[in-house]
Amino acid sequence: MSITKMDLKKLAGQAGQYLTRAVQYTEEKLGNAERTEFDGHYETLVKQSDAAKLWTEKLVAGAQSVVIPNPGNRVEDLLFEKLEKRRPNRLSNMEHLGLDMVQAGNEFGQGTAYGAALLKVGGAEQRVGLAERDFVGSAVTDFMEPLQKFLDTEIKTIARERRLLDNKRLDLDAAKGRLRKARNLDSQQAAEADLRICQAEFDRQTEITKLLLEGVRSTQNTHLKHLQAFVAAQAAYHQTAHLAMMELKTELDRKLCSNP
Template identity: 55%
Template sequence: MDFNVKKIVKDAGAAISRVVQLTEEKLGTSEKTELDAHFENLWERADTTKSWTEKLLRNTEAVLIPNPGNRIEDFVYQKIEKKRPSRLSNLEYLGLDMIEAGNVFGPGTTYGNALIKVGLCEQKLGQTERDFIGSAAISYTQPLTKFLEGEMKTISKEKSILENKRLDLDACKNRVRKARSLLGTQVKDGLSPEAVLDQAERDLRVAQSEFDRQAEITKLLLEGVSSSHAAHLRCLQEFVETQARFYAQCSSAMTELQQELSSIAKPGPVLRINSEDMEPPVPNNTRAPSPSSFTSVSIMAPVDDSNFSVM
């Protein structure tokens, strides 16, 4: 119990010291230990990677699952670690309605038969789409999610620890400077300025060692982002291959459907009362009338009576 109380008091003191140090830095009354340029570049690249990966993940999920309600439902089921209920795609719902309508109109009719064929194809496309969504999740979105929730969270956590170690280090540096400024003054609280300086320098060495160690740990994690980029490139290539396969399957299904529909007998001409509709084409066996069938019409010029005289 004593150990826990002491630890709580120590942690509280460290937290207060960090707040004071941060406030003084904001006010410009205290110096701040800067990290080297290489470390800053690594951190900027990691932060950029995190931001763009989050955006790419959101946009990819929006393409795969356009309905935002379904995306939220999937997210909830994922968090509670339960299997989400199976749902039909919009194409499959459309296919079901077309098949039902075709049966109502009659499978033996041209239109009913066509509706059933198209409905079956729409169902096939819907199943192909669902397979594509599952494959794309495994090859692309899941690895990106794992990266954000694993590596990036670890990097952010270690970076936060490093920032605390940096604040502790700068606070120790300030105490050393204050202790040195007190050298030669009168003893207060039973401790000589030399003893205070000696203790402050020991604390500074410990803080510097902890800061350097944490900086090295964080740096190694940041350098690992390059490996993550290589892994994400492989995932992107797999996603493109999955997408190409999906569109090829859709194209094949639609080509087959077009061939099936072209084999269905076309209905005869239908009279439409619409002046904008085209008239049915003239059958090929209808011959145009020959010139001899036309009635000859003689056109006579008008006679001018003024040129004649009556005898």
């Protein structure tokens, strides 16, 4: 693959730009160069965006540890997502317990009090375990995945545009420095032209970044709906579990009373 003169010129230009930015950044850190400060509105938007990123990450991680407490299962789910396959619909621990109870009940015999009770309890545990699995699926689909998508799309896009804005700001301040150092009319005119271009690019990138940052606040309404879905799924699970256990307890108490 041949490299044309145009390619070499482009590469040289990019290398020169990176060097100029590095020099400007270093000079600013050393206190030897002035820097353009972002306006207060932009800084406020940045703080709000950073807070949204931080707390959304914490919410996703916290929900994940509650919904999928087994770290091995979390890793397995992540691998399935990377391979663009559906996450495994594995049995819950409660369902496994219910199955063991049913098998034990069959082994001891339905005709025995203990065997019959194990069958009853095992069936109830399986129903509760299934409800738990439904809750996990809803929590992942309706709460965790949308919030993670927000982190993977909007937040990553904002981070990229903020880095680009920082680079445009370095270019602008470097251009201001060249204008201050210009010693003759030709170099001054060239520096002024360069400064106008850098200022326009900086202003344009500032507006683009601000628009993206302002969009973060509007996502809270969407996230509120996801939170409501999470609560509804959790409430449905606990209601199912409560009813199943109360019915089971009533039935077992009645059997114990009739078979002292």
